[in-house]
Amino acid sequence: MSLHDDAVLVLKGYAPEGPEDVHGDQAELRQAYLDHLAHHDDGMWKACGAGHLTASALVIDPERGKVLLTLHRKLRMWLQMGGHCEPQDVGLEAAALREATEESGITGLTLLPGGPVRLDRHPIPSPCNWHLDVQYAALAPAGAAERISEESLELRWFGYEDVPGVADASVVRLLEATRSRL
Numbered sequence: 213m214s215l216h217d218d219a220v221l222v223l224k225g226y227a228p229e230g231p232e233d234v235h236g237d238q239a240e241l242r243q244a245y246l247d248h249l250a251h252h253d254d255g256m257w258k259a260c261g262a263g264h265l266t267a268s269a270l271v272i273d274p275e276r277g278k279v280l281l282t283l284h285r286k287l288r289m290w291l292q293m294g295g296h297c298e299p300q301d302v303g304l305e306a307a308a309l310r311e312a313t314e315e316s317g318i319t320g321l322t323l324l325p326g327g328p329v330r331l332d333r334h335p336i337p338s339p340c341n342w343h344l345d346v347q348y349a350a351l352a353p354a355g356a357a358e359r360i361s362e363e364s365l366e367l368r369w370f371g372y373e374d375v376p377g378v379a380d381a382s383v384v385r386l387l388e389a390t391r392s393r394l
Contacts, residue, residue, distance in 0.1 A: 215256050218303040219265055220249055222346065226328050241331040245344050255344075258296050263333075263342025267307035268294020269323065269350040270386050271316050273369070274394050279387060280358055281379060282315055283366040290370075290379045292386060294345065295363075304328070308348040316352075316367065317359025324349040329389045332382045349390040 213221075223245050228238030245265065254260040270292040271280040281290040293315035294308065301307040305323055312321050330347045358367045372391065376384050 213303075215297055215299075215301055215303065215307075216249060216253065219256060219346070220246065222304050222327060223249075226331070228331075238331055241333055241344075244333065245331060245346075248344060256297050258340060261339060261341060263344055264296070264340065265304070266294060266296055266343045266345045267301075267304050267311060267348070268292050268345050269308040269312035269321075269348040270329070270383070270390055271312055271318065271321065271350045271352055272324075272387075272390060273352045273356065275354070276369075277372050278369040279372065279375060280316055280318075280352065280367060280369050281375075281383070282364040283368070285363055285365050288365070290368075290383065292347065292383060293350075294347070304346050305348065308346070309350065312348075312350045315361050315363055317361065318352055318356045320353040320356070321350040322353075324351060324390065324393055326393060329393065330386050332386070334382065347386050349386075349393070 223242055226242055228242050249255045252260050256265050284291050293312040295311050297307045309323055328346050329349050332345045334343055336343050360367050375387050
């Protein structure tokens with residue numbers, strides 16, 4: 213199965229009517245992502261000028277009530293781990309887990325069961341134009357030790373209550389949706 217086909221199956225199986233849709237936009241985004249993939253055979257790849265799907269994961273330590281955010285080198289914003297799909301990714305889950313592991317330096321991450329937690333579409337500078345992000349949550353193992361990657365200026369654990377003060381609304385919504393699943 214291709215990454216494109218996997219993405220279609222994941223999105224068709226995503227049930228945005230549940231607690232993940234706390235802001236009421238998920239069904240619309242789900243359809244927009246499916247329409248994008250139906251019209252763009254290259255809709256998974258950075259080269260697609262109309263935008264492309266990306267995969268991300270919020271690294272969370274529920275026992276400590278903390279999330280690990282990265283100060284993104286290019287965007288200079290505190291964000292969850294994530295980015296572009298790569299040819300070796302067998303699916304969106306694999307891409308999200310790979311990105312989270314690479315950017316956090318934490319081995320042994322596991323994705324929160326139940327598939328994507330949220331969808332988030334946001335504009336980015338040309339030539340990409342749009343990221344259609346499929347967002348997961350990754351659980352950190354006990355005693356996890358982060359290691360900064362070249363994509364980050366800094367990595368830092370934040371208490372749940374501190375996230376709204378440092379991150380944008382999309383990260384806050386992802387945290388809310390993740391906590392509703394714990």
